Amino acid sequence: xxxxxxxxxxxxxxxxxxxxxxxxxxxxxxxxxxxxxxxxxxxxxxxxxxxxxxxxxxxxxxxxxxxxxxxxxxxxxxxxxxxxxxxxxxxxxxxxxxxxxxxxxxxxxxxxxxxxxxxxxxxxxxxxxxxxxxxxxxxxxxxxxxxxxxxxxxxxxxxxxxxxxxxxxxxxxxxxxxxxxxxxxxxxxxxxxxxxxxxxxxxxxxxxxxxxxxxxxxxxxxxxxxxxxxxxxxxxxxxxxxxxxxxxxxxxxxxxxxxxxxxxxxxx
Numbered sequence: 001x002x003x004x005x006x007x008x009x010x011x012x013x014x015x016x017x018x019x020x021x022x023x024x025x026x027x028x029x030x031x032x033x034x035x036x037x038x039x040x041x042x043x044x045x046x047x048x049x050x051x052x053x054x055x056x057x058x059x060x061x062x063x064x065x066x067x068x069x070x071x072x073x074x075x076x077x078x079x080x081x082x083x084x085x086x087x088x089x090x091x092x093x094x095x096x097x098x099x100x101x102x103x104x105x106x107x108x109x110x111x112x113x114x115x116x117x118x119x120x121x122x123x124x125x126x127x128x129x130x131x132x133x134x135x136x137x138x139x140x141x142x143x144x145x146x147x148x149x150x151x152x153x154x155x156x157x158x159x160x161x162x163x164x165x166x167x168x169x170x171x172x173x174x175x176x177x178x179x180x181x182x183x184x185x186x187x188x189x190x191x192x193x194x195x196x197x198x199x200x201x202x203x204x205x206x207x208x209x210x211x212x213x214x215x216x217x218x219x220x221x222x223x224x225x226x227x228x229x230x231x232x233x234x235x236x237x238x239x240x241x242x243x244x245x246x247x248x249x250x251x252x253x254x255x256x257x258x259x260x261x262x263x264x265x266x267x268x
Contacts (some may be wrong), residue, residue, distance in 0.1 A: 003106055004160065006160070007144045010079035010108040013040055014146075014178060014200035014221040021212060024083070026230045027052055028075035029267065035076035037109035042174055043081040048230030057227075059118065062088035064097060079108030081148065081224075086113045090124075091205040092135030099139040109146035111180065112136045112169065115156055118145050122156040129168045137175035148167070148202060149176035154183025161189060167198050172199050178222065185209050187218045194219035 001009070013020035022041045025031035026048030034042050047057035049068050056142055060068075069082040087098040102110040114129040118121055122134065133149045140147035149171035153164045168179045180202040184190050187210050194201050202219030205212070207226065213225055240252035 003103075003108075004144055006077075006106075007108045007146060008053065009167050010026045011039055013079070016173075016194070016200060016221045017216055019203075019212070019216050019220045019223045022081065022225075023229055024048060024225055025072055025075075025228065026227075028071050030229070030233075031072045031078070031080075031260060031264075033266040035078050036262075039078065039208030040102065041079040041081065042076070043224050044069060044083045045227045045230060046083045046085050047227035049155070051227075051230060051234070051256040052189060058085065062101075066098075066101045066105055069102055069107050069110075069213070073108075080106070081109035081111065081146070082107040084110050084112065086115050086117060087132070089130075089134065090116070090132075092128075092131045094137040095132045096139035099136045099145065100142065101138070103143035103145045107145060109148060109178070110136075110140070111148035111150050113150040115150075115152040122261050123151075123153060123158055127171065130174050131168065133176055134174040136176075140177075141175075146177045147175075148178040148180050149174070150182065152178045152182070155182055161192070165193055168197055172197055176210045178202055180204075182226070187214050190215060190218040190220060201262050 020040055021044050023032055023034045023039055024045035026045055031042055047067040049057045050057050057063045065084055073080045082102045084098055087095040089095050099110055112133060114124045116124050130185045136145050151164050153160055164181045167183060172179055179197055182204040184203060185206055190203055201221040202224060203215050203220040205223060206224045215223055243251055245248055
């Protein structure tokens with residue numbers, strides 16, 4: 001399919017109440033694994049990708065993020081939604097340039113956050129935040145890319161649901177295709193947010209939080225997992241390596257066979 005076809009397919013997957021479940025891949029191999037398991041779309045994860053480079057979240061450059069998006073878009077036929085953090089720019093023109101770059105390398109969708117990277121002032125002033133979303137929307141429309149606008153309040157120490165909703169409404173008015181407030185922790189809050197918006201809403205699965213069926217019942221149109229699956233992989237390797245180092249045993253043997261079969265199915 002052409003990039004336009006993939007983007008149209010991705011757009012069609014956003015069905016409130018019947019959400020597309022979108023795992024976040026951290027390299028081409030994990031993207032191929034998720035494709036082999038039957039997922040319909042994948043996303044990148046800024047934290048997971050940074051970890052593959054030996055860095056923490058927020059530690060990659062714009063060019064690295066774009067190259068990573070290109071690698072995942074080429075790995076499978078699935079639509080790829082690019083986690084582009086704050087689009088590596090404060091000004092609207094810089095945000096637009098990043099969105100255009102993601103479209104050029106084959107992203108089906110991309111996101112822009114209102115996070116400033118400044119702990120003393122974590123969220124952009126609303127007027128600037130809206131202008132950044134509007135610039136991203138204009139750039140995305142040139143290619144048909146699906147633009148997600150993220151309000152980062154709830155994961156950046158601003159526990160204000162009313163402001164979160166007001167910001168998402170403003171981003172919707174600016175033209176965002178999908179709205180996203182990571183950190184919504186209850187079905188009631190998800191229902192409240194969805195009920196105040198007229199565009200599809202992405203929900204982040206949280207540890208101990210609502211399940212996919214519960215979020216579907218609350219009206220979610222897309223569900224992602226952030227870096228969770230990457231951290232599951234890190235935990236499994238850490239546990240196995242710690243056993244090897246500490247005990248000299250290899251109780252992880254059953255996973256070697258099952259992992260090999262999964263890799264052969266995904267990569268073969």
